């Protein structure tokens with residue numbers, strides 16, 4: 001008998017619960033992967049992330065080969081056809097048990113129910129493990145067995161639970177008995193999605209992810225609280241692309257941070273505790289997307305904001321996308337995203353708030369654009385971040401608090417280094433002018449005039465939110 005492991009967003013052999021479960025008996029193990037580009041594109045995932053997924057799959061294939069596990073990867077357009085292929089492969093390779101790590105988003109859950117039903121028809125079973133978050137959404141509920149809607153009490157309950165359950169990573173499985181199955185070639189896998197320029201900035205694979213984690217926890221993590229908001233410094237881990245494809249587990253990240261803090265949850269290094277806090281934000285948004293499946297269908301988390309008459313001005317939207325708003329920090333962030341497929345967190349907040357509050361454009365458009373461009377596109381974190389910025393979400397920025405992009409630049413890019421790098425036409429301007437060039441400087445450098453007046457936009461957004469709430 002052969003067991004199968006079905007890889008999805010968990011492209012690693014390290015600390016992989018489904019792989020360990022598949023390797024418990026002495027049977028050989030075969031790995032399956034279905035690349036579903038049409039499905040991913042429906043979720044707005046763009047080429048940068050799709051290509052990164054395939055590059056990580058090739059790394060995984062090499063790692064699996066060391067364990068005598070062949071990787072059979074097939075092109076499957078959407079989730080429906082991936083289930084049909086899974087069934088076919090199980091019959092072909094005489095697989096009775098499939099192991100997979102569960103995914104908590106809506107379409108992924110529907111696919112997994114369908115897979116369970118289809119495999120049952122041929123006498124095979126599928127067994128799911130918990131992996132995407134450290135604690136499962138059912139583990140963190142209020143006294144009334146309801147999901148938390150606010151981060152701070154969620155975090156308190158999360159820490160209390162983990163202190164009880166403990167946190168461990170899993171060992172590597174031992175090498176499996178050999179099978180006759182043949183792995184799909186790297187050339188074939190990579191032929192499914194051409195690279196775009198942004199991919200050159202991100203080396204794929206678990207080894208690279210661990211290298212980054214170790215380097216970060218040995219150096220920048222101590223300064224994380226003080227430096228993480230400054231985009232010109234390399235002060236954050238840049239692990240998000242690896243977490244998004246599962247080249248590293250969130251448990252490994254949390255454990256490494258805790259180890260560096262002597263397993264203290266509320267004392268020790270403030271830098272480490274702040275980083276741990278961000279990993280818990282990741283858990284919070286994933287739990288919300290599981291508890292509130294309507295979010296996946298575009299619903300505002302805060303129903304009271306559902307009547308906001310957002311704009312869909314495509315000319316304004318295009319200028320925002322291209323980094324031509326006339327606000328240097330906003331443009332620098334958008335150009336960073338368009339070039340390397342990643343944007344610093346402070347700038348994700350600044351650019352998202354600019355789109356929704358200054359241009360008053362529907363946050364769904366920005367959410368989709370980020371997914372198309374981000375190498376770390378993650379439905380829950382992206383939706384959470386956009387709804388936070390648009391003041392429609394859980395624990396949102398209050399609608400009357402609107403970032404002034406010029407003040408944000410003065411505060412978080414005080415020397416203008418980040419702007420100089422990403423908006424090179426302004427690189428010769430002095431320390432003050434760089435944040436808000438005058439009309440003459442704009443004309444001579446070819447940099448556009450500002451699209452909107454900050455104060456007028458803030459007034460407009462306040463009125464719109466007040467009216468929507470009054471209509472409710």
Ligand code: FAD
Pocket residue numbers: 228236237238239240241243244278279281282283285343344345346348349352370374376377378379381382383384385386389
């Ligand atoms: P670090 O600062 O080193 O943090 C470590 C890890 O913690 C991150 O890799 C990430 O997994 C998690 N994390 C950190 N901050 C957050 C947060 N606010 N919410 C949820 N998880 C967090 N993150 C994504 O992974 N994918 C997205 O698609 C995404 N879209 C976003 C959209 C908007 C509008 C906003 C405001 C934030 C978004 N984030 C997203 C969250 C955050 O910006 C990124 O996780 C972070 O910038 C990644 O860089 P890093 O790995 O260096 O993070």
